[in-house]
Amino acid sequence: MTTQKNERQKYVEVNNLKKHFKVGRNAYLRAVDDVSFYIYKGETFGLVGESGCGKSTTGRTIIRLYDATAGEVLIDGVNVHAKKSRAELKDLNKKVQMIFQDPYASLNPRMTVKDIIAEGIDVHNIAKSKKERDERVYHLLETVGLNREHANRYPHEFSGGQRQRIGIARALAVDPEFIICDEPISALDVSIQAQVVNLLEKLQKERGLTYLFIAHDLSMVKHISDRVGVMYLGKMTEVAESDELYDNPLHPYTQALLSAIPVPDPDYERTRERIILEGDVPSPVNPPSGCRFRTRCPFATEVCAQVTPRWTEQRKDHWVACHLYDDEYKGNFNR
């Protein structure tokens, strides 16, 4: 696979995307600030970062739940945020779906499971008769490992893992190509997490799905993703193939995150050096000048406060935004 990388098709392209929320008179919360990355067709792209760094906002802006402040999103060559006819919008809504974080808030408590799953079928008039609609729902239920007797029940009768699978069935109903999974397993027990992840992987294999997998836990993402992006305070700090990112992290923030993951080797654990991050995450309303991470970065110098790091491709498919690797500023650091 690696040799064919050049020919792989970019399915999603996010270019300089910004999403700012107005939070007061002349005060803006920069939830997503100038983020660029791309996702190849058929792969899983993991997006990680601390709580509040803008992962969900990125996902929601990609599918037009939020209007972008600036920048563009191309999905299969189509500009998501451009003006669209009804038909084009519906087409986009069928192609791109989302699975949500909270299994208790993502299903309407007043609807039966059948109506929840059939929502996409109803909106897009996919089924020609009531019988076909039922058959599709039963099939979807079985696809996600539930059985058809569950169709007439209400969400509160299910466990978290079962609810999450209902959410997956709802997304699958419109036969999407690209699914944004917004922390789909964070709210579940560890034993159930594996079930849901396996289901997602199985579906990907069967249907050739492309995933944007959002999580806040690097170790979990490594297992699932082909490539990983790390976000910090509304900015993308590093993107690389997952093995490359783990073996060869470039950005100090990624290095710090990785050093926090315990390694199952007691000798190594005893001797290795941990990078401990100091201080708190600054407010996204008033982020630090220059590099967002400089207030907590062990290598920070004056140049980090003055110049915003460039988003550059250091190696093939390994992007990073840090002055440490920028030929122009490298000299300012004595490492």
Added chain:
Amino acid sequence: MSVVNDNITLDMFQPAQISADESDRISAPSIGFWKDAWLRLRKNKAAVVGLFFIVLIVIMAIVAPMLSKYGIDDQDVVNRQNLYPRIPGLEWLGFDGKDSTGMDTYELNGVKQNFWFGTDELGRDIWVRVWAGTRISLIIALIASIGDCLIGVAYGGISAYYGGLVDNVMQRVIEILAGIPNLVLIILFILWLGGGMTSIILALIISGWIGMARIVRGQVLKLKNQEFVLASRTLGSSDQRIIWKHLIPNVLGQIIITLMFTIPGAIFFEAFLSFIGLGIPAPAASLGSLNQAGFENLQIYPYMALFPALILSILMISFNLLADGLRDAFDPRMRK
């Protein structure tokens, strides 16, 4: 303290067979939201009592006036003026037709039949007037509350759903309206339109919808960013579909609870307006105007105030008990 039991041997145990299929089975019967709420409401004794009295009073308001051969305005000042209540079987409770001096008012006037609630100074049957008055009070309260509900839900829903500038402007309008004292507004309104049912209903709606609008707005604000609404949006649902399939069904419980609290409010306000003379014009009656008539004669003919006051009180308490019970029954935190 341990129980010694040597009889348990290894071969008595069998590995449990649980397939993934089996563990996903749900055995309890499926219960929807409304059925669940009804089951919970039924367990609440006070609410059931409230519901019982409401149903009883509503039925009486419909059929009771027909049980008497007199109409609401059949006067006879010669033969049956100011008869005391006489209820066969309840004489021991004081409903024996005798006045405070022990004189039998029926014998004095030579009346054979019984007037259960007595008659007033024009000889009208109070039984008929009380139940017909209850009927009018209920109709006024019901129409006014439904009007409150329609305007409040539409106003609050639009304000919250579209948000931003729309919300801002609509909320400022509400604040201005809420700043004007209710009574001033209503009195001006009735002076302008004259007394009568329509103007009372309109006056009640004008001052009543604001509460409903605020509650619906709060609920919709909370709901519209819930993940199930976002999921529906991702599937390409229209605003209409989101409002009717996702928002309204989830606010409906709150709307019903609020409605149950506004109805007694409206009943009482109507009674109050009639009491100060701004209500239903004679000869029609409402609970308020009957109470007022009873109040004027309280020292001479105390029975005249008894029945309208009793029914008004029972009605108010019952609605409040029922509303309280509904609030508990609809509360998702009560769900096991």
